[in-house]
Amino acid sequence: MLLSIKNLQAAVEDKQILKGINLQVNAGEVHAIMGPNGSGKSSLASVLAGRENYEVTGGEVLFDGKDLLELSPEDRAREGLFLAFQYPVEIPGVSNINFLRTALNEIRAYHNQPPLEAKEFLKLTRENQKLVEFDAKLTNRSLNEGFSGGEKKRNEIFQLAMLNPKLSILDETDSGLDIDALRIVANGVNKLRSEKNAFIVITHYQRLLEYIVPDFVHVLYDGRIVKSGTKELALELEEKGYDWIKEPVTSESI
């Protein structure tokens, strides 16, 4: 079991956002989490990544056997948890490549590995640029500075490819993308899928799931997973909207 979430509860400024999430993810699986706006999808991603303004009020999360909630955000990343941000930040003056090299070497240091040689690093960079169709010119620019919305999202996937995490959470990576950008992002993810890693794809729309086909689909509503199923559930949601799941709220897990 790669990720095991039990009865996870979290609040922001005393407002309860997550009200008991249960979810289990194995290596090799892709889980989609869908739900209406404000249901807690992005909050779940933030809590798992360790964003400071969320207070965990109950439950437990095991990540590869470790108590995830005890780890600092950077240690969660070093353990192999990656969040592709919905709104990637811009950091002027810090080149994309310098940032990636720092990140990669910090993660390596955590696992008692020496820093990557410049040559190997460049080779890895070139391979992954190609894999996720990331423009080489953007690699040398300041991190996300002046990038278009699509370029930022593609940069997230490029970083994902470079850091090779065990679990990737894509937080509404499809939002704001046109169909071509969406296809490039999805292709990148599909190429990176393996038996050793897992993905949680958070999305509001079924569209992305046509390209990244999930093994499981969960519907989040009011801080709980109210329905779980396979990829057909996404189609059903597309057809019926979210209203029909809003009625009886029960906690449920697979």
Added chain:
Amino acid sequence: MANKSDDILEEYSSKEYEFGFVTDIEMEIAPKGLSEETIHYISAKKQEPQWLLDWRLKGYHSFLKAEDPHWQNFELPKVDFQGISYYAAPKSRAKYKSIDEVDPELIATFEKLGIPLSEQKVLAGVAVDAVFDSVSVATTFKETLKEHGIIFCSVSEAVQEHPELVQKYLGSVVPHSDNIYASLNSAVFSDGSFVYIPKGVRCPMELSTYFRINTENTGQFERTLIIADEGSYVSYLEGCTAPKRDENQLHAAVVELIALENAEIKYSTVQNWYPGDKEGNGGIYNFVTKRGVCRGANAKISWTQVETGSAITWKYPSVILQGDHSTGEFYSVAVTKGKQIADTGTKMFHIGKNTKSRIISKGISAGEGQNSYRGLVQVGSKAENARNFTQCDSLLIGNRCGAHTFPYIESKNNTATIEHEATTSKIGEDQIFYLNQRGIDTEKAVALIVNGYAKEVLNQLPMEFAVEAQKLLSISLEGSVG
């Protein structure tokens, strides 16, 4: 988790200043207080010629007439000029013929500061003049430089051995009546570095002076004079530290640069005086007058400063662009944290035709630090086609600090082109979290962001010091994100 930023702040507040130790060495210290007698005492100690004593006394009289400035963006602390001792020198000193004669305790002090002085260990490619309180204790690579006709020694030595140069240039850029602290310096300056680069010589190594304040209740009043004769080039760097003390100490230096026709002077400062503790007790008042003149055509003067220390930093390294086609540059990174204050910037006086100036200022404020950029670009009526570009950026860390900008532009020639750009940004929690999420801890994240922000200025430093300066920036901001 919610209190993480508090923890970091806490850790930061208790962070020790690395260079706060005191060297225990027997010192000869002048009685406290300032009078004509004090000046006679200093001048006699240094066996100075009459003209210099006279000049000092003129400085003293200018000082008596001068008033405290009132335009600065901070409350000027009352300095008790009678409570300061104006001369402090290690006692054993007669005049060191070689480094072997220098007190081992002094050598050890500079070694601890990362400035090896013994011949075996000297920094390759960098000649160092080490100033301890009021006197220069050693200058390395003197002989090598001599072969090129370059003079690099303490000002005291220059007064004895090259009086004609000192007399000609001392006070020619910063007159003894310039401002109250420059007047004070003129009256009591004790030592500093002197550099003369002959015509057509490109100085083969970096020249560097390291200033160390050690003794209690003393001020440091050094005077640096650099003359680059026609067609010559020199790159010079100064660094500074002081022990931790509860009392404030005054550092009122004067630096004068003279670049003749086709000459270039690059002057870099890495300032890390003791900044005071977290409550704002102690620390150095760094009240410094630095000015250069491009006297001939095509001359160039470039100031680069990385200011991380001092309780108050108050200085405006300036360039008088007298020669046609001359160039002035100012690159600055000023960091204020805790209760530190910096009011710094530059003045560019365009007098000659086709003169150019470039100003890049990067202020970084953290904690309760206050950072002001103050700059003047003045274009005279004969300065045809003068050009200036100013970029003035402020970076805020946390929400209790401040950044202020006071740009002044005065142009009397309508052919001038003057550009001014300014930005203010904040290191956001979002940026830190983003970097955390990629496996980079908060300290490293801040260092990455700050060094990225200051890159344009750091790139101007001589290579040997750029890495040091980067580290210094990272260290001085450790834990300041909250």
